[in-house]
Amino acid sequence: MIPVTDTIQLADDELSEQFVRSSGPGGQNVNKVATTVILRFDVASSPSLADDVKERLRGLAGRRIDQDDVLQIRSGRFRTRERNRVDARERLVELIRRAAVPPKLRKKRRGESRPARARRLDEKRRQGLKKDLRGPIVD
DSSP, X not given: OEEOSSSOEEOGGGEEEEEEOOOSOOGGGGGTOOOEEEEEEESTTOTTSOHHHHHHHHHHHGGGBOXXXXXXXXXXXXXXXXXXXXXXXXXXXXXXXXXXXXXXXXXXXOOOOHHHHHHHHHHHHHHHHHHHTTSOOOO
């Protein structure tokens, strides 16, 4: 089990990993050892996530989620397979943590009263006249 929040834990069987050869530094091993990890997480069929969290996760994932609702995280920053594996899992957990936070509800405010609007517009008019006086003097 992978702990995400106090209420969300991912089972190991919900994730699938594939290892591919990395680009970038690696010396002689770069063409022999598959160290980059592609972590896949099926958002739609995950029993660990509530529907609202899934919806927010889809929005946060952007292009990393495909048409089959599978989230893919690719990690090849490190030279070892294990560090890339840990990095991909940490990035998935962080993404789910961000999706687990519900958005703040917007509070509707009361509109401006009629006298307040009149004062604001009057002040705007005065300010505009003051700035008009700063212009060039025309004979």
